[in-house]
Amino acid sequence: MAVFTRPAFLGLAVVILSVLAGAANAQLSPNFYSTSCPKLAGIVRSGMASAVQTEKRMAASIVRLFFHDCFVNGCDGSILLDDTSTFTGEKNAGPNANSARGYEVIDAIKTQVEASCKATVSCADILALAARDGVNLVGGPTWNVPLGRKDSRTASQSAANSNLPGPGSSLATLISMFGNKNLSPQDMTALSGAHTIGRSQCQFFRNRIYTETNINASFATLRQGTCPRSGGDSNLAPFDVRTADGFDNAYYQNLVEQRGLLHSDQELFNGGSQDALVRQYSNTPSRFSADFATAMVKMGNLLPTSGTQEIRLNCRKPN
Ligand code: HEM
Structure with missing residues (x-):
């Protein structure tokens, strides 16, 4: 068994702690797309502004989508995936079926983002920005959104069923x-x-x-x-x-x-x-x-701890 001197042990503890912090926080930064997609913030803001102008409730629906994304294997756009023949996704999990809404708003924003910066911005980041803008557009605060998330290639209905609190919770x-x-x-x-x-x-x-x-x-x-x-x-x-x-x-x-x-x-x-x-x-x-x-x-700093990630081209399906 390895024996550590006290300073060596402390050094190791610091390394382990910073690796753990890195895993939970990757390298998210508000400037992540500032050169690769400088118009991103404006595109998301105007997409949300028109959605909220059409229906005020959409601000709420998008904020909830972000919560339901982040609580299930981290903020990785998994809630946005449609069911496929190989997996049953989160859209039809108990807390989301006939309840979560706003997917078309994210699709429309993604189309605009792809037209401006192809294959560059994750659906997970678009959702994080859209949630912030939704809150702000109906009178709430604004904040800098750390960016650089990647999208999952899969979704988990069982994790959605077990990780999201229900309305009868104590x-x-x-x-x-x-x-x-x-x-x-x-x-x-x-x-x-x-x-x-x-x-x-x-x-x-x-x-x-x-x-x-x-x-x-x-x-x-x-x-x-x-x-x-x-x-x-x-x-x-x-x-x-x-x-x-x-x-x-x-x-x-x-x-x-x-x-x-x-x-x-x-x-x-x-x-x-x-x-x-x-x-x-x-x-x-x-x-x-x-x-x-x-x-x-x-909450937005919750990131997946396993699985392969990518920049999805269509938020509804893996590339
Ligand atoms: C604390 C535990 C929570 C429970 C038990 C809960 C439960 C629910 C339920 C049952 C609904 C109604 C869904 C429907 O009628 O279809 C709802 C809606 C909503 N939830 Fe939560 N929620 C919780 C926390 C949160 C959090 C943390 C957020 C966001 C940060 C959030 C944002 C929303 C919003 C904005 C709506 C309205 C969505 C709309 O009108 O489309 N909730 N929630």
Whole structure:
């Protein structure tokens, strides 16, 4: 067995730690395409601007696609792959089927990017930029997006089913599922603020509005109006009862008033460890904006640890 002197051991530990950090963070840099595709940021921004102008909800749908991409084997564009004869992809996994949307928006942006810089920019990076722009276009913060991700050649339906939290999750489950991705409880609470925009189908909040007691009574009645006890599973309701399509801190103000839409939303303010942070975000929008941007970069740094990667030419299929 090798015996290390103390300095040699420390040196080895530093090398191992930096290799591990490198694996988790590769060489992502905001300037990655500055010479190879200088117009990239403008192309993505205008693609998102026209999509959001057509339908405001699209900002939300793209942010969610990014989350669902990153939580399943890292941010590698795997959610964008259509099923093939050799694998069943993530699009039809439980959390995504008849729910995740916005694929055509990414396709349209990819077409523009390919016309400007052929075979240069990954679908995963386009999605990371599009999510940032979506947030900003509906009133949220902006941030520098580290770039240089590659696209997977495959997708995993089973990983999508097991890695993404469901709407019935407890606080402990949420903390542990985000912890599995090296995201702290604070990151989890900040990222959940994405539910300040977008819609949920009735089937995901029905149980809460009919059976739970930690819910504002008039809010429950309001939501019951379009989400019957049976039927209407796909009827939509906005997450944020105050400013449905604006990215702000109203999500947290809602939670403080027991107006969270999903069970998992209200878990963040239900007498547990995140109550104080929810109160802070509800009172100090700048703190929420800053923490949200930091956590989006952190989530975006999740990279695949195995498999072959490439720059996909068509986001829906491997080259
Ligand atoms: C904390 C655990 C989370 C759970 C349990 C959860 C669950 C859900 C559910 C059930 C929906 C509704 C889907 C539908 O009706 O089809 C939804 C929508 C959404 N989620 Fe989450 N989510 C979580 C975290 C996040 C995070 C971290 C983000 C982004 C950073 C995010 C962004 C969104 C957005 C923007 C929508 C609306 C999408 C649209 O309108 O198309 N969610 N989420």
